[in-house]
Amino acid sequence: MFIPQNILKILYIKKRVLYNLYIMKKLLLVSFAASVFCSLFADIEAGTYENMNVSDTKFASPAGSATWVFDNTVFENPISLEWQADSADSEYLVKYGATSATFTKFLISRDGANSSTVFEMQGTSDKRAVLSENTFSDSSWNMAIESSKNYNSNSTNELRLWGYSDFSVSHFKIASDAGYNSGNAGVVISGAGNTFTSEYNCYINTTAANADSTNRLYFNISGEEGAKSVANFKKDFNVRAAGSGLTEINMQGNAEMTVDGTFAFGSDNTISTGKAVFTISGQNNALITTKTGGNYFLLASDAKGGDITFKIAGKNNTLSVANTTAWIGSAKTGNANVVFEIEGSGHSINFGGNLNFRAQNGNSVKLGFVADESGLSTLNAGGLTLFDGILSIDMENFAGDESGVYEATLISANNNWSGLASSLISSSDNASEKVNVIMGDNGVSWNLSYSDGDLVFVYNYTPEIPEPSTCAAVFGALLLAFAAYRRRK
Numbered sequence: 455m456f457i458p459q460n461i462l463k464i465l466y467i468k469k470r471v472l473y474n475l476y477i478m479k480k481l482l483l484v485s486f487a488a489s490v491f492c493s494l495f496a497d498i499e500a501g502t503y504e505n506m507n508v509s510d511t512k513f514a515s516p517a518g519s520a521t522w523v524f525d526n527t528v529f530e531n532p533i534s535l536e537w538q539a540d541s542a543d544s545e546y547l548v549k550y551g552a553t554s555a556t557f558t559k560f561l562i563s564r565d566g567a568n569s570s571t572v573f574e575m576q577g578t579s580d581k582r583a584v585l586s587e588n589t590f591s592d593s594s595w596n597m598a599i600e601s602s603k604n605y606n607s608n609s610t611n612e613l614r615l616w617g618y619s620d621f622s623v624s625h626f627k628i629a630s631d632a633g634y635n636s637g638n639a640g641v642v643i644s645g646a647g648n649t650f651t652s653e654y655n656c657y658i659n660t661t662a663a664n665a666d667s668t669n670r671l672y673f674n675i676s677g678e679e680g681a682k683s684v685a686n687f688k689k690d691f692n693v694r695a696a697g698s699g700l701t702e703i704n705m706q707g708n709a710e711m712t713v714d715g716t717f718a719f720g721s722d723n724t725i726s727t728g729k730a731v732f733t734i735s736g737q738n739n740a741l742i743t744t745k746t747g748g749n750y751f752l753l754a755s756d757a758k759g760g761d762i763t764f765k766i767a768g769k770n771n772t773l774s775v776a777n778t779t780a781w782i783g784s785a786k787t788g789n790a791n792v793v794f795e796i797e798g799s800g801h802s803i804n805f806g807g808n809l810n811f812r813a814q815n816g817n818s819v820k821l822g823f824v825a826d827e828s829g830l831s832t833l834n835a836g837g838l839t840l841f842d843g844i845l846s847i848d849m850e851n852f853a854g855d856e857s858g859v860y861e862a863t864l865i866s867a868n869n870n871w872s873g874l875a876s877s878l879i880s881s882s883d884n885a886s887e888k889v890n891v892i893m894g895d896n897g898v899s900w901n902l903s904y905s906d907g908d909l910v911f912v913y914n915y916t917p918e919i920p921e922p923s924t925c926a927a928v929f930g931a932l933l934l935a936f937a938a939y940r941r942r943k
Contacts, residue, residue, distance in 0.1 A: 707736025
């Protein structure tokens, strides 16, 4: 059949138009898919996101200093924060308030010589600030705060919970891998009613002894009266003492920390020249361990060097250790200096199981009691089964009353440990080499005795004599009171 040439041209043009329309449709679909993908996985740039929905997922890493502000923000997807080592001396600040989100990664390891990176959470009593790992797993290590891999750095990487904030994670680490050598890294929890939860294990500091003296790692927690801040470690709590820097845990008032696994502080077999310090200060703190049986309270148990200190100070603080064997001091060959010190009166200190103080193979251990103006606290234990350290008693701050005699039970154990106590029984006239007593200016004499599991300390002192003017004032007040009484009669 004959088809005119002009008809063929029209059919050809129509075919080309249809093909071009098909290609354009494909390109539009691809462009739309790319747009959707980018919107789901775009960077969260620095800026203010108040009362907004955010679909972006990953925090940007700007070249210079930057601030992110979130308040009443809705994150439509889990977020990812991965700020790796970049050597830039810039400041990153995230202010995260009254917002709830989940995360897939939370890694802060910026290491500029003077860089500062702070993620700050602060909610309100009406609407809390909440950030949680999106999936809890024993194999998940998605949260870490690191110090610098350089030496002599002044960098700071920090997570802050500053009131009505909740942070939850699977495993928790602060500079626990090899290669982090200097700078500051840690967590600061302060203000009313915060919670910090590690569902599995916690590691602070590395097993490698290469960190320099500028390395400072820390976990500080405090709350407010009637609104404590709480940290829950549902498995092991491991704080190492490697390197030559400072690793510290500070409970600073109205704070509660619970460890459901092994509590191990300053317990690693790396030679160290640094310091690891656990301090309970302020008022109304409570450190509680719950795991029973075995050896689950370890203070410097494998240390080979450095200074490891556990100190209870302030007022009305609690240390409650479950029925487990507790070891204070190292059995490794080394020169570690270990101190367990109780400062002040009114504390509740209880070890449910056997308690051991060991100073072996060149290491030292000291059990110290330091009086406040009212006196001393008692250390209670299910049993005292080893004591080969030094007992120190400091009465310089003790005020006393008009009696001139103060008596306190220093150690109360439920077993018969008279054999161990025999090396401690002494007096100011015949002091044991294992006992060091520092008397105050009013001190006269002291005596240590043992009876039925109790080590009892008696301190004799000269009562403070009132000034003559004070006596005259008191006498005058009594005369006036007597005169008034006579008039009424």
